[in-house]
Amino acid sequence: xxxxxxxxxxxxxxxxxxxxxxxxxxxxxxxxxxxxxxxxxxxxxxxxxxxxxxxxxxxxxxxxxxxxxxxxxxxxxxxxxxxxxxxxxxxxxxxxxxxxxxxxxxxxxxxxxxxxx
Numbered sequence: 001x002x003x004x005x006x007x008x009x010x011x012x013x014x015x016x017x018x019x020x021x022x023x024x025x026x027x028x029x030x031x032x033x034x035x036x037x038x039x040x041x042x043x044x045x046x047x048x049x050x051x052x053x054x055x056x057x058x059x060x061x062x063x064x065x066x067x068x069x070x071x072x073x074x075x076x077x078x079x080x081x082x083x084x085x086x087x088x089x090x091x092x093x094x095x096x097x098x099x100x101x102x103x104x105x106x107x108x109x110x111x112x113x114x115x116x117x
Contacts, residue, residue: 026086034093039063041100048108 007017020028043060050056073079081089 023081023083023086026083026090031086031090031093034090034097035067038093038097038100041097041104044108045100045104048104 003020011017039060042063043056046059047053047056050059074081
């Protein structure tokens with residue numbers, strides 16, 4: 001709904017539909033799901049290695065820090081990510097997520113978790 005309002009208001013000056021740009025589509029459809037999948041894979045891997053769920057939660061909380069730092073750097077203008085770079089970063093996140101999920105699934109044993117409780 002906001003995109004319609006922004007495009008309608010800016011069409012007079014821009015003479016074309018300009019929002020959302022291609023960069024946003026790359027973020028929305030490629031990088032966002034890749035980061036989520038990577039986070040879940042690493043969280044499963046962390047959960048399989050820690051002794052308590054509290055420890056796993058604390059270690060998993062650290063995963064958010066690099067993403068926040070990149071977001072702050074982008075907003076502050078320290079660097080500008082182009083569409084190609086977003087696709088490359090997304091591919092790295094997808095690859096790390098796949099490896100972490102597969103390795104975490106192999107090392108995760110529910111019976112060991114039950115015995116620790």
